[in-house]
Amino acid sequence: MRTDPMDGGNGEGRTGIRFREVWRTALPVGVAAAAALFAGGSVDLVHRHQREANKKHDAEAAAADTTPAGPRAVVGVTRTGTALTVRDARTGAALGLPVAAPDGRRFHRVAGDGDAYVVASYGARKVTFQRLKLAAGGRPESLTEIPAATIPGVSTAWSDLAVSADGDRIAYVTYKGARARVDVVSARTGARKTWTTRYSARVSSLSWAGDTLAFVWNPVRRARGTYTEVRHEFRTLDTSGAAGDLKASKAVTALPKGTTSAVVTRDGKSVVAGVVSHSVASVQAYSAATGAPTRTVWKQRLSGRITGLDAGEKGRLLIAGSDGRLYAEGAGTLPGTDLADAAW
Numbered sequence: 001m002r003t004d005p006m007d008g009g010n011g012e013g014r015t016g017i018r019f020r021e022v023w024r025t026a027l028p029v030g031v032a033a034a035a036a037l038f039a040g041g042s043v044d045l046v047h048r049h050q051r052e053a054n055k056k057h058d059a060e061a062a063a064a065d066t067t068p069a070g071p072r073a074v075v076g077v078t079r080t081g082t083a084l085t086v087r088d089a090r091t092g093a094a095l096g097l098p099v100a101a102p103d104g105r106r107f108h109r110v111a112g113d114g115d116a117y118v119v120a121s122y123g124a125r126k127v128t129f130q131r132l133k134l135a136a137g138g139r140p141e142s143l144t145e146i147p148a149a150t151i152p153g154v155s156t157a158w159s160d161l162a163v164s165a166d167g168d169r170i171a172y173v174t175y176k177g178a179r180a181r182v183d184v185v186s187a188r189t190g191a192r193k194t195w196t197t198r199y200s201a202r203v204s205s206l207s208w209a210g211d212t213l214a215f216v217w218n219p220v221r222r223a224r225g226t227y228t229e230v231r232h233e234f235r236t237l238d239t240s241g242a243a244g245d246l247k248a249s250k251a252v253t254a255l256p257k258g259t260t261s262a263v264v265t266r267d268g269k270s271v272v273a274g275v276v277s278h279s280v281a282s283v284q285a286y287s288a289a290t291g292a293p294t295r296t297v298w299k300q301r302l303s304g305r306i307t308g309l310d311a312g313e314k315g316r317l318l319i320a321g322s323d324g325r326l327y328a329e330g331a332g333t334l335p336g337t338d339l340a341d342a343a344w
Helices: 005-026 029-064
Strands: 073-078 083-088 106-112 117-123 126-134 140-152 161-163 169-176 179-186 192-196 201-209 212-223 226-229 233-238 250-254 261-264 270-277 280-287 293-301 306-311 317-321 325-328 333-335 339-343
Touching (some): 073 106, 083 106, 083 140, 106 339, 117 161, 169 201, 179 201, 179 212, 212 261, 270 306, 280 317, 306 339
Parallel strands (some): 201 261
Antiparallel strands (some): 073 083, 073 339, 161 169, 169 179, 201 212, 212 226, 212 233, 233 250, 261 270, 270 280, 280 293, 325 333
């Protein structure tokens, strides 16, 4: 805390007054003036030392603060899939003009990869990927194709996307009916691994920690033409192993009722999941090793459900709510009714 300079000034000023009264009664005026100058100089010296000490303290406190700042921009996919929009994470203001989808394609999902954003687009039963880079001020700078990364299959409203921290491995979920297929493709080489399942289930909330791909496993039951999710289980898959069946993945923890979104932290030590109770959204951390709850990471007023949870490359979280808003940890609340997906 910065010391008020007036506090030090009062004490030193009284001392200076006592000095002047004594010297004025005992010495000529010239000597008294010199003494007063000395006293005033002493006060200035004390104040200067205080200011320097305060500056040093502030600098040390700033250096000791390791809380990561959230990303500045949020990138969203419009509900029509025809464009990307970039918004200031604190004010919600548009940063630059919307970015149009490639001819004959629609954007479906977006994920951050540290230095940029990877966007999935769909058309002609094929998923391709583009990389969006932002300028220093947050405005869109370029959208370029990732030619090596292509996945055959049908992208749907259930599809999901995650990009590894190094920006190379892209994980994407396509569907045949209600049966999911998870592909991991290299952005550099195009090498691809595929995991499938014979069960009807939604695979959502993809996230990476090293070679580990994490997801929420949601078995579904069909009734009257609609699918109902039966339960929500957080699982991890070692992508360095052999491709094949998703049953090779490992169950970490069953999620609380109503919790559909959870992601693994970059270090792989924790799982964070969002749950809403009494109009308050809580992001709860669990041990990735035992599945035991460890702490509450963040609470946020929310009228509705959590429909998405995204972890930015600086560790801050972005909540998508069924109320049509985005809640950025440490930043602001943004409009999101026009967005199908968002990342920061």
